[in-house]
Amino acid sequence: MQKNPIPTMQQTLNVPIIESAGGLVCNKNHHILLMFKRGKWDMPKGRIEENTGPAESALREVQEETGLNRNKLTIQSELVPTWHTTRHQNTKYLKKTHWYLMEYDGEDDDTAPQVEEGIIECRWIHLSDLPQYRELLRVRIDYVIDFWHQNLAYVPRP
Numbered sequence: 001m002q003k004n005p006i007p008t009m010q011q012t013l014n015v016p017i018i019e020s021a022g023g024l025v026c027n028k029n030h031h032i033l034l035m036f037k038r039g040k041w042d043m044p045k046g047r048i049e050e051n052t053g054p055a056e057s058a059l060r061e062v063q064e065e066t067g068l069n070r071n072k073l074t075i076q077s078e079l080v081p082t083w084h085t086t087r088h089q090n091t092k093y094l095k096k097t098h099w100y101l102m103e104y105d106g107e108d109d110d111t112a113p114q115v116e117e118g119i120i121e122c123r124w125i126h127l128s129d130l131p132q133y134r135e136l137l138r139v140r141i142d143y144v145i146d147f148w149h150q151n152l153a154y155v156p157r158p
Contacts, residue, residue, distance in 0.1 A: 016094070017093065017094045021055070023061075024079060024099060025073070026101070027105075027108065031125055035122045036122075041133050043141050043144070044062045045065075059102070067110070068106065068111060073102050076101040078098070079144055080143070081097060081098050081099060082096070082097045101152060
């Protein structure tokens with residue numbers, strides 16, 4: 001007797017998948033970068049463009065959405081991906097976001113929010129201040145930050 005395979009998330013929801021990439025950005029002051037968009041604290045991310053991989057897309061999106069100098073950004077490691085549903089022009093999608101831990105070799109005030117994308121503020125915060133942001137932190141962002149904090153935040157960097 002042959003077992004029926006477990007259906008994938010895409011088969012269960014019967015919606016197309018789109019992929020995006022973004023970054024959890026840390027600086028030399030041990031701060032992480034959050035941005036305020038549509039009433040929630042978020043991290044920079046965006047669609048993976050054709051002929052571009054997730055890592056390069058993540059770096060591009062961080063630069064575009066936050067104004068950080070691309071030459072001062074480096075990817076340290078890959079983080080846990082997230083999934084959520086979204087809508088665009090009345091079509092529902094399943095969205096996978098590839099997350100990367102990035103280091104920024106600059107100061108706390110080097111940001112310029114991409115206002116045309118609805119980003120009204122970029123803010124560097126110390127991890128000890130994170131609890132006051134949790135109420136307005138998107139659940140998937142909270143998940144990525146927790147994954148980093150529990151697994152990678154205190155690993156010495158080469």
